Amino acid sequence: MSLQLDFPAVLERWPSFLAGAVLTLELAAFATVLGALLGTLAAVGRGTHNALIAGASKAYVETIRNTPLLVQIFLVYFGLASLGLKFSAFAVAVAALTINVGAYTAEIMRAGFEAIPRGQIEAAEGLALSRLQIYWHIILLPAVEKVYPALTSQFVLLMLASSVCSQISAEELTAVANYIQSDTYRAFETYIIVAVLYVILSLVMRAGFWGLGLVLFPRRRRLGTPL
Amino acid sequence: MGGHLNINHLMFLGQGALWTIGLSVIALIGGGIVGFVIALARISPLKSVRLASATYVQLVQGTPLLVILFLGYFGLAAIGLKVSPLTAASASLTLYVAAYLGEIWRGCIQSVPKPQWEAAEGLALSRTQRMSKVILPQAIRIATPPTVGFMVQIIKNTSLASVVGFVELMRSGQIVNNSLFEPFAIYAIIAVTYFAMCYPLSLFSQRLERRMGRGRSNLAPA
Amino acid sequence: MHQNAPSSEPIVSLRDVQKSFGPLRVLDGVSFAVQRGEVLALIGRSGSGKSTALRCIDRFEKVDGGEIVVCGHRVDRPDVDLRALRQDVGIVFQSYNLFPHLTIEQNITLAPCAVKGIATAQARDLARKVLAQVGLEEKLHAYPEQLSGGQQQRAAIARSLAMQPKVMLFDEVTSALDPELTAEVLKVIEQLAADGMTMVMVTHEMGFAKGIADRIVFMHRGKVHETGPASILTSPTTPELTQFVGTGNLKS
C-alpha cells in the first residue's frame, strides 16, 4: 500500500473550492431566510383554530420530517420538470432546501410560541394592542429569542445538508469536490480539504449567528441569561 | 424491464427497503456502541480525553454525511484501501451517528439530577459502580425518546448511501427509474415508503416524550 | 350624590350580570356601580367570583346576561370596540405579566407608541413620569427579571398608568408578595387613590380595604351579598360577612 498524499496538487484548484464554498453559503442563506419565513407561517398555521389550515401545516411538517432530503430534492426537480417548468439547478436547490428547513423551523417555532405564557397576551390585550401588534411584539419576537439557539443549529445543519444538492448538479462545494477528484484522481485529499472547508463554514456560520444574536437580543447581551 | 411498473419492480424496491432497514440497524448498533464511548469520554475526568472526544464531535458535526461517505468510499480507494459500498456506508454512518448519539446521550447523562450524583458518591461507590448502578439506569430512561427520534434521522440518512452505489431503497428507485423513466411517480413511491418507515417511529418518540413530560425538539440533519 | 346629580353617571356599572363556566354559575345577578374618583374593593371567599367579575369589566370574559357599561362602552354587547374600551381601562394582574424581553421603559412605552401613536421621545418622558409616580425612576433601563416582585408589580402599575386610563382594575396585585413588598405596592395604590383615580380592586388585605375603599362589595356564591361603606367590615350585617371578617381576614 503506497500512501503518498499530495495535497498541493489538489490545493492549486483553490479558486474552484472557493467558488463552491461561496455557492454553498449562498444556497444556505437563501434557504435559511425563505425557510424561516415558510416555517414561521406553518407554525402560525398550526396554531390557528381553522382545522383546514392547521391540518395542512401539520401534514407539511410531518411529510418533510419523515422523508429524506435527497428524495425531496428529486421530487422537486422532476416535479417541476414534469410541469414543463425549467429552472436552474440553483433555483431548484433553493426551493427544495427551503421546503425542507421550513418544516424543522415550524416545529421549533411552535415550541417557542407554546412557551409564551397566556398572561403575556392578556396583559397586551389589556393595553389595547391590536392582534397583529400582539403577534409581533409579544409572541413572535420573544419566541424567536427563546428558540434562537435551536433555530441557528438547524440552519447550520441545513448548510451541511445542502451538499446533497450536488446530486442535481448545483455547483456547490461537494459538486466541486466531485469533479476535482475525478480530474486529479486524488479523492482522499480532495474530500479531506472539502471536509475541512465545511467545518470552517459551520464555524463561521455559528460565529455569525452568535454575533447576530447579540445585535438582535439586547437583553441576552446585557444579562447573558436565556429568555 | 421496461414499459410499466410491474411486480418485479415492486419486489426490487421492497428488497431495497429491506436493505435500508438493514443499513439503519447496522448504523444504529455501530453508532450506538461508538457513541456510548464518546458520551463517556465527553464527561471523562481526564482533560485530554474530553478534548479529543469534543474535537471528534465538532469535526463530524461540521462535515456533511455525504462528504464522509465519499471519503470512506472514493477517498480510501484512492489511497489503496478498496472497500465495498456496504462497508464504506456502514463505517461512515457509524462514525456519523456516533457523533450525534454521543452528544445526545452525554446531555442525558448530565441531566440526571445533581443530588443523584452526590448520593452515589456518598455511598462510597467506585466511579464505574456509580455510573453503571445509579446514573446510567436513570439516563437511559431520559435518553429513550430522543434516541427513538434520532432513529428517524438514521433511516433518512441511509438514503445517501445510494450515492456511493449501495443498493438500498433510494438506489433501487433510481435503478427502476433508469428502465421506466417515470421519475416523479417512482420518487413519490420511494417517499411514501420512507414515510411509512419513519412516521411510526416519530409518533412513538413523541408519545414517549410526552409521557416523560419533557418537550425537547429533535434537531435533525435533513 | 345629590350635589352633582347631572355628572354622576357611573364610570363602571354592572346590572344583573350572569356568567357561567359550563354548568358552574360563577356570577349570578351581580350589580354594582363605581362613580368617578371612587375606590371600590371586591372581597369574598376564594371562588366567590371576584376575579371573574373584574375580568368581565375589561371583557376578558364575555357575560351570558345582564348589562355592563364602562366609560360609556356597552361591554356586554358583542360589537363593543375592545381596543377603545381597553384604552379607558387599565388592568393589573396578580402575576405582574411584564414583558420579559423588554426593558421597563420599553414595557411602558410599547402601548402608548403602538396604540396611541405617541412619538418615541414623548413616550420616554411619559415613562419617566409614571415611573416616578411608583418610585422606580432608577429602573428605567432594567429588565423585569432584575427587579424584585414588588418592583415588578409597581412597574406593571406604571405601565398601565402610561395609557392614562379612566379607571384601574387590580386583581389581588399583592398576593404573590412578601409583607414588606406588599406594603410598597399598597403605598403606590394609596397615592393613586389620593390623586383621585377611579379604582376597582379585588383584595384580601382587609385592613387596606378598610383604609382606602369608599365602598366594599362582599361577594358570596356569585352574588353581591353585602355592600356598603368601609364600616361594614367592622359592623357586618350578614352572618356570612361576619364570618368572613371574623376568620382572621381583618388585619388591624
Ligand SMILES: Nc1ncnc2c1ncn2[C@@H]1O[C@H](COP(=O)(O)OP(=O)(O)OP(=O)(O)O)[C@@H](O)[C@H]1O
Ligand atoms: N376560565 C374558567 N373556566 C372554568 N372555570 C373557571 C374559569 N375561571 C374561573 N372559574 C371558576 O369560577 C369560580 C370563580 O372564580 P374566580 O376566579 O372568579 O374566583 P375568585 O373569587 O377570584 O377566587 P380567588 O380568591 O381564589 O381568586 C371558581 O370556581 C373557578 O374555579
Ligand SMILES: [Mg+2]
Ligand atoms: Mg381571583
